[in-house]
Amino acid sequence: MSSIEAVTVPKWGMTMTEGKITQWMVGEGGPVTRGQEILEIETTKVTNVVEAAATGTLRRIVLNEGTTAPVGALAGVIADEAATPEEIDAFIASYADRLGSGDEGEGGASVPRTITVDGGTVNVLEAGPESDETVVLLHGFGGDLSTWLFNQTALADKMRVVAVDLPGHGASSPIAGEDVFLKIVAAVEAAVDAVAPGKLHLVAHSFGGAVAAAIATNRPSRVGSLTLIAPIGLSRQMSRDFLVDFIAAERRRQLSSVLERLFADPSKITSDMVEGTLRFKRLEGVPEALSAIADTIADDSGQVQSIGGQLKDLPCPVTILWGDRDEIVPLPQSTEVPANARLRIIPDVGHMPQMEASSAVNDAILETFQRG
Amino acid sequence: MAQKSFRQALNEALHFEMGRDPRVIMMGEDLTGGAGANGVKDAWGGPFGVTRGLLDAFGPERIRDTPISEAAFIGAAAGAALTGLRPIAEIMFVDFAGVCLDQIMNQAAKFRYMFGGRAKTPLVIRATYGAGSRSGSQHTQALYPIFTHIPGLKVVIPSTPYDAKGLLLQAIRDDDPVIFLEHKMLYDTVGDVPDGAYTIPFGEARVARDGKDVLIIAIGRMVQVAEEAARKLASEGISAAIIDPRTTSPLDEDTLLDFTETIGRVVIVDEANPRCSVATDISALLADKCFDALKAPIKLVTAPHAPVPYAPNLEDAYIPSADAVVKAATSIVKR
Numbered sequence: 227m228s229s230i231e232a233v234t235v236p237k238w239g240m241t242m243t244e245g246k247i248t249q250w251m252v253g254e255g256g257p258v259t260r261g262q263e264i265l266e267i268e269t270t271k272v273t274n275v276v277e278a279a280a281t282g283t284l285r286r287i288v289l290n291e292g293t294t295a296p297v298g299a300l301a302g303v304i305a306d307e308a309a310t311p312e313e314i315d316a317f318i319a320s321y322a323d324r325l326g327s328g329d330e331g332e333g334g335a336s337v338p339r340t341i342t343v344d345g346g347t348v349n350v351l352e353a354g355p356e357s358d359e360t361v362v363l364l365h366g367f368g369g370d371l372s373t374w375l376f377n378q379t380a381l382a383d384k385m386r387v388v389a390v391d392l393p394g395h396g397a398s399s400p401i402a403g404e405d406v407f408l409k410i411v412a413a414v415e416a417a418v419d420a421v422a423p424g425k426l427h428l429v430a431h432s433f434g435g436a437v438a439a440a441i442a443t444n445r446p447s448r449v450g451s452l453t454l455i456a457p458i459g460l461s462r463q464m465s466r467d468f469l470v471d472f473i474a475a476e477r478r479r480q481l482s483s484v485l486e487r488l489f490a491d492p493s494k495i496t497s498d499m500v501e502g503t504l505r506f507k508r509l510e511g512v513p514e515a516l517s518a519i520a521d522t523i524a525d526d527s528g529q530v531q532s533i534g535g536q537l538k539d540l541p542c543p544v545t546i547l548w549g550d551r552d553e554i555v556p557l558p559q560s561t562e563v564p565a566n567a568r569l570r571i572i573p574d575v576g577h578m579p580q581m582e583a584s585s586a587v588n589d590a591i592l593e594t595f596q597r598g
Numbered sequence: 599m600a601q602k603s604f605r606q607a608l609n610e611a612l613h614f615e616m617g618r619d620p621r622v623i624m625m626g627e628d629l630t631g632g633a634g635a636n637g638v639k640d641a642w643g644g645p646f647g648v649t650r651g652l653l654d655a656f657g658p659e660r661i662r663d664t665p666i667s668e669a670a671f672i673g674a675a676a677g678a679a680l681t682g683l684r685p686i687a688e689i690m691f692v693d694f695a696g697v698c699l700d701q702i703m704n705q706a707a708k709f710r711y712m713f714g715g716r717a718k719t720p721l722v723i724r725a726t727y728g729a730g731s732r733s734g735s736q737h738t739q740a741l742y743p744i745f746t747h748i749p750g751l752k753v754v755i756p757s758t759p760y761d762a763k764g765l766l767l768q769a770i771r772d773d774d775p776v777i778f779l780e781h782k783m784l785y786d787t788v789g790d791v792p793d794g795a796y797t798i799p800f801g802e803a804r805v806a807r808d809g810k811d812v813l814i815i816a817i818g819r820m821v822q823v824a825e826e827a828a829r830k831l832a833s834e835g836i837s838a839a840i841i842d843p844r845t846t847s848p849l850d851e852d853t854l855l856d857f858t859e860t861i862g863r864v865v866i867v868d869e870a871n872p873r874c875s876v877a878t879d880i881s882a883l884l885a886d887k888c889f890d891a892l893k894a895p896i897k898l899v900t901a902p903h904a905p906v907p908y909a910p911n912l913e914d915a916y917i918p919s920a921d922a923v924v925k926a927a928t929s930i931v932k933r
Contacts, residue, residue, distance in 0.1 A: 246832060268837065270807060292835030338599070349599075397599045397792065477802050479852065497805035508764065508796040 228309035230317045231280035233302040235267060235295050238274060239375040245269045246294040247301060252284045258304055261585065265301060271498045272375065277585050282306045285314055338371070338397065341417040345409060346399030348417035349391040354382030359450060360422035361595070363389040364414065366432025366456075366577075367519060368472050370396030372502060373431060376584030381591060388422050390414060392434065394515030396506055406518040407531075411440045425450040427595040431580060432456050432555060433523055439533040442540055451595040452537070452544045454567075455587065456577055458523055459533030460546075461558035466528075468554050469520040473513060478504060490551040490576040529555075538564040543597035547590055549575030549582065568594075602791040604756075604784045607763035608648045612686070614795050615770045616656050619684060622770060624652065625662040625671050626688030626724075645690050646726060646785055672698035672723065676706040676775070679721040684770060691737045692725035692779060695744075706775040707750030718773040722766075728781040728819055728869060729917050735905040738782075738913075740818070740870040745777045746846040746879070752776040752800055753847040757821035759789040761844055764798035771797065781819040801848035805857075809839035812927045813857050816842060816867040817876055820918060824867050827923035834924075836931050846876050851883060858884050862893035863930045867918055872900040894930035899923050 235245045249266040252258055258278040265276040286303040289295050300321040303314055338351040351371050354361075361381055365373040371389035381387045391398040393413050401409045414437055418426065427450050430438035435457025442449040458464065468487055475481035482500050486492035506512055522530055537544055544567040548557050554577040563569050570590055575582045602610070616622045630653045631642040643650025653661045664671040668689055675687035689695055695702065702723065709717045729738045745753045752774055756762040762780070769776040806821055807828055816824035821842045828838040841857055843850055858864055864884060868877035881896045899918045907913050 246835075246837070294832050399794070477799060478805070497808050501805065505760070505792070505796075508798065509792055510795045 228306060228313055229280065229282065230303060230305040230309050230314060231282065232300055232317075232321060233265060233276065233278070233284075233304060235289075235297050235299045235301055236276055237297040237379045238269060238272060239372065239379065242269050242271070242297060244294055244296045247289045247291050248273065249291060250284075250287060250302075251275070254284055254287045256284050258282060258284055272494075272496055274376065276301075278304060280304050285309065286318065288318060338391075340397070341420045343413045343416040343420075345401055345413065346393060348393065348413055349397035350417060350421055351378070351389045352386070352421060353378050353388075354384070354386040357386045358424040359385060359427060359595075360424060361385060361387040361427045361429060361591070362418055362422060363387065364428065364430035364434030364438050365390075365392060365395065366434050367469065367523060368395070368503065368516070369431065369434075370502065370506060372396075372499070373578075374580060377429075377580050377588055377591070380584070380588045384592065386422070388418070390417060392437065394506075394512055394519060400509070400511040400515030402511065402515040402518045406515070407436070407440075407522045410519070411437055411444070415441055415444065427451045427453070427591075429453045429591050430455070430457065432577065433458055433519065435459065436531040436533055439536045442542070443536045446541060449540070449542050451542050451597065452540065453547065453591045453594045454544070455547045455579055456549065456552055456555050457533060457546065458529055458555055459531035460562045461556070462528035464524050464529050464555045465553060466524045466526070469524060473516050473520060476507075481507075487553055488577045489582060490549065490574055491582065494578070494581060534562060534564055538566055540566070543594050544568070545570065545590055545594040547572060547579055547587060549577060549579045551575060552577045599790040599792055601788050602759055604759045604762050604780070604787050604789075605646065605648055607759040607791045608766055608780065609643075609650060609652075610791070610793075611763045611766040611770070611795075612649065612652060613655060615767055616652065616660065618795075619770075621682065621684045622686065623660045623662065623678065623683055624649065624686045624688065625664050625675055627664055627666055627690055629653075629661055629688055630658070630663050644688070646780075646782065648780075648785070649688075668694050668698040669701060673701040673705070675721055675723070676701050676709075676719060679706070679719045679775070680709060680717055684720045686722045686724060686770065689723060689725040691733070692727045692741050693736050693739050695723075695725065695741065702745075702751070702775070702777075703748050707748050709750075710774060711750060719775045720770075720773050721775040722769045722772075722778055723775070724778045724780065726782045727779045728783060729901070729906045729913055730783040730819075732908070732910060732913065733782070734908045738906040740868075740901070742777070742779055742817070742846055743870050743875045743879075746876055747874075750775065751847060752845065754778045754800070754845050755818040756780070756844060757784070757816075757818055757842050759787065759791045761798060761804065761842075763791055764796050765800075765844065767795060768797040768800060772800070779818070784819055784822075787822070798844070800845045801850050802844065803850035803853040804842045804844055805853070806840040806842050807838065809837040810861060811837045811931050812839070812863045812865060813861040814838050814840045814865045814867060814923060814927065815854065815880060816840060817846070818869065820867040820869055823918055823920050824923060826920035827927065830920060830924050831927055834928070836927065838927060843876075843880075849880075849883075851887075854880060854884065855887050859888050859891040862891050863927075864892070865897045865899060865923060865926045865930070867899045867923055869901055869918060871903050872898060873903055875900065894933055897926040897930055899926050
């Protein structure tokens with residue numbers, strides 16, 4: 227029996243509606259293996275690659291280079307040798323009917339909503355079908371929910387996914403003053419309670435990792451799994467310069483050079499990413515909030531938070547992912563990783579594996595909460 | 599994030615800053631929106647609905663309607679700024695700036711320089727500009743090149759609701775005279791605008807779109823035209839970057855030069871008349887500083903060197919179109 231698989235224009239981020247085919251990395255008739263990068267697509271926000279979802283032959287290129295097409299459009303067909311040209315033609319013809327059959331809003335874009343909590347508001351972006359279990363995505367210092375551009379939509383194919391702007395970031399209101407860390411944890415817990423009843427699968431990056439560890443410790447019965455990406459709190463080392471320079475950067479060029487340190491490949495930085503970061507940095511109250519958060523992350527002698535003790539007592543599965551070229555929060559010593567956590571190191575990636583190696587991160591997240 | 603119109607964004611900025619700083623006052627014609635003949639106050643919210651609610655919130659001591667005498671009230675505003683207030687003066691149509699140019703050009707713009715830096719002039723002059731509203735030749739010009747030419751003035755031309763709010767707050771807090779120009783056809787455009795206060799520094803362009811085949815530099819409302827052109831170009835396989843300078847004085851030369859050096863092909867879109875304009879100024883800058891990076895001549899898409907026509911079909915033809923930008927971009931990408 228023949229196997230025919232579609233290569234489609236993916237949805238990178240909840241606001242993406244179309245993409246431009248900029249390069250096929252495999253020619254028609256060329257062999258492909260599952261996970262191989264086969265297609266480069268440009269959007270108004272990012273340029274990224276599409277990986278093959280199946281092994282076989284790229285039997286047909288449907289969208290040629292230079293073509294702009296909506297999300298979900300059939301870009302090409304991977305099939306085995308048993309598939310006849312007639313079967314592939316029929317597959318392509320059937321695909322035209324599937325486009326636009328989704329139940330998303332106008333243009334396929336979702337919009338965030340604001341949750342009122344003690345001391346302010348928390349901005350959340352929900353995706354995926356209603357379910358008893360929810361994946362909650364928590365970004366790191368200086369990020370926002372768009373950090374999960376390449377993850378939220380992919381995970382939402384499987385279950386409900388809520389991305390959160392931490393207080394002082396994105397469109398959430400700032401929290402500062404004493405006990406800022408505890409206030410942030412409380413605000414996130416309140417927002418999550420409002421939008422995600424049932425079991426939680428926490429996925430958190432960097433500073434968000436400490437927030438997730440605190441939530442998992444506070445509510446062990448509610449948390450089904452924990453996936454931490456380059457979390458703070460396992461070792462003492464980190465680049466405090468990054469925190470200081472990030473807060474000081476008031477203009478685009480300055481900020482762009484700071485954000486480049488997050489990536490092994492600095493070309494991943496887009497103007498949209500820089501502009502989005504500047505937008506929340508310029509809100510009144512945010513610089514003070516960021517300074518207070520930075521002080522809870524690191525001081526002159528290194529990291530302040532410690533989550534190892536919290537993680538080792540958790541009953542749920544814990545996965546820790548790290549890029550081997552992380553210059554912000556360096557990989558901890560093996561003795562600093564709790565015994566109950568599975569550590570996976572991703573090669574050629576900096577502090578943002580969820581953007582630089584999104585497929586590997588998505589696979590690891592799914593694998594972790596299947597253990598939960 | 600809340601969706602708000604350009605008009606609402608400006609109104610929020612005025613409300614916020616007048617509430618925060620008691621030194622901020624406003625003056626201009628019909629600011630209180632319909633004051634006069636029938637005695638109704640704030641009937642329209644100002645001639646374009648931007649100042650609605652300010653009279654109720656801050657009272658007639660701080661929101662002053664003036665006679666139709668721009669020379670008088672712009673001069674009064676400049677004097678008030680020198681003495682410690684932070685006035686916002688509204689010229690309904692920028693076309694009438696001519697009658698008070700002595701106060702703007704010969705007085706306010708020069709105070710800091712002539713008094714050896716000891717005098718501050720925190721004056722904002724808001725005015726509408728631009729074609730498309732069927733307002734005739736004397737109410738539709740894009741006169742920002744004139745102000746950009748004058749040392750001592752800062753010139754702000756926002757193109758989005760987000761920028762309108764952040765740049766107006768920055769303008770009110772600035773210690774130098776700022777000419778703040780609002781395109782009449784942008785007032786109803788809608789975009790993300792945070793509820794809270796924020797400022798955008800002057801002299802920092804916005805990269806409205808990343809691209810690699812051609813760079814479109816667009817001023818004010820022409821950013822919308824450039825975006826429409828970029829979408830059309832994308833369907834032809836041409837990737838266009840768009841830069842909105844946001845302020846023409848100071849001008850973010852670094853960003854313009856960086857993108858020109860990387861892309862090498864430039865189209866400048868400007869609604870103003872083409873002679874001695876911002877478009878020609880930027881073109882000269884790029885030709886001077888990065889000529890070797892240019893892969894093709896710089897193309898200018900501007901209004902003709904003519905007054906704005908009143909006949910609707912002629913006025914429409916006067917305004918630079920997306921198709922004209924596409925044509926210019928295509929001609930240098932495919933040459």
